[in-house]
Amino acid sequence: xxxxxxxxxxxxxxxxxxxxxxxxxxxxxxxxxxxxxxxxxxxxxxxxxxxxxxxxxxxxxxxxxxxxxxxxxxxxxxxxxxxxxxxxxxxxxxxxxxxxxxxxxxxxxxxxxxxxxxxxxxxxxxxxxxxxxxxxxxxxxxxxxxxxxxxxxxxxxxxxxxxxxx
Numbered sequence: 001x002x003x004x005x006x007x008x009x010x011x012x013x014x015x016x017x018x019x020x021x022x023x024x025x026x027x028x029x030x031x032x033x034x035x036x037x038x039x040x041x042x043x044x045x046x047x048x049x050x051x052x053x054x055x056x057x058x059x060x061x062x063x064x065x066x067x068x069x070x071x072x073x074x075x076x077x078x079x080x081x082x083x084x085x086x087x088x089x090x091x092x093x094x095x096x097x098x099x100x101x102x103x104x105x106x107x108x109x110x111x112x113x114x115x116x117x118x119x120x121x122x123x124x125x126x127x128x129x130x131x132x133x134x135x136x137x138x139x140x141x142x143x144x145x146x147x148x149x150x151x152x153x154x155x156x157x158x159x160x161x162x163x164x165x166x
Contacts, residue, residue, distance in 0.1 A: 001126060001127050001128055001145070002126060002145075003126065003127065004092070004124055004125075004126060004147055004151050004152065004155045005124065005125060005126065005127075006068050006069065006072070006122060006123075006124060007064070007123040007124055007125035007129070008062050008063065008064050008068060008122075008123050009062070009063040009064075009068040009071060009072060009120065009121070009122050009123075010060055010061070010062050010063075010120070010121045010123070011029065011032070011033060011060060011061045011063065011071070011118055011119075011120055012040075012058060012059075012060040012118060012119045012120075012121070013025040013026075013028070013029055013037075013058065013059055013060070013116050013117070013118045013119075014057065014058040014119070015057060015058060015059075015116070016049060016051065016057050016058075017050075017051075017057065018055050018056045018057060021114075022039065022056060022057070022058075022059060024112075024113045024114055024116075025059055025116050026039070026059045027113055028101055028113055028116055029059055029060075029061055029118075031107070032071070032101065032104065032107065033061045033063060033067070033071060034067075035061050035063065035067070036061075037059040037060060037061050038059065038060055038061070038062075039056040039058070039059050040056065040057065040058040040059065040060060041053075041054050041055060041056050041057065042054065042055050042056075042057045068122075069159075072120075072122065072160065073160060074104050074105055074106065075096075075098065075104060075120050076160050076162050077104070077105050078098050078103040078104045078105070079096060079098065079103075081160070081161060081162050081163055082162065082163045082164075082165050083096055083156070083162055083163075083164055083165065084096075084164075084165050084166075085153075085164055085165065085166055088149040088152060088153065089149070090149065091124075091146060091147060091149075092124045092146075092147035092148055092149050092151060092152035093121065093122060093123045093124055093147075093152070094121075094122055094149075094152065094156075095119060095120065095121040095122070096119075096120055097117060097118065097119050097120070098117060098118050098120065099117045100115045100116075100117060101115065101116050101117070101118060102115060124147045124152050124155070125147065126145060126147060128141070128145060129141060
């Protein structure tokens with residue numbers, strides 16, 4: 001029950017505009033993950049950036065199980081297998097960014113699509129976390145069962161050979 005596992009990996013490309021740039025980012029995300037991306041809308045209007053409430057401005061993909069592991073291996077290579085300790089939250093999850101998608105191994109530059117950066121968020125869990133999300137008889141997870149950042153760091157070091165920088 002105490003074995004830590006990757007729950008999901010969320011890959012997000014936030015463009016800030018709808019239309020053609022968002023469609024190109026969506027194509028890139030589909031190429032990288034072989035999954036259809038979901039578009040996200042702006043929560044509020046920001047006139048300085050030219051964003052209106054309800055306008056699609058980002059796309060994301062949620063990966064689970066083997067797809068998540070294989071994508072993470074490529075993504076870690078794009079950041080030279082190094083992650084800052086500040087990327088981890090108190091529940092053992094972590095996020096990091098990639099400035100250019102062409103840094104990911106196996107990705108070729110396509111001039112028509114351009115270059116986009118992306119955010120990658122990794123969520124961890126253990127067996128028994130379902131009681132927190134189920135509909136009937138929801139319950140809290142005990143303090144001793146919550147995933148700690150130190151456990152996540154050791155898991156990432158062993159599984160992917162990633163170095164944690166201070």
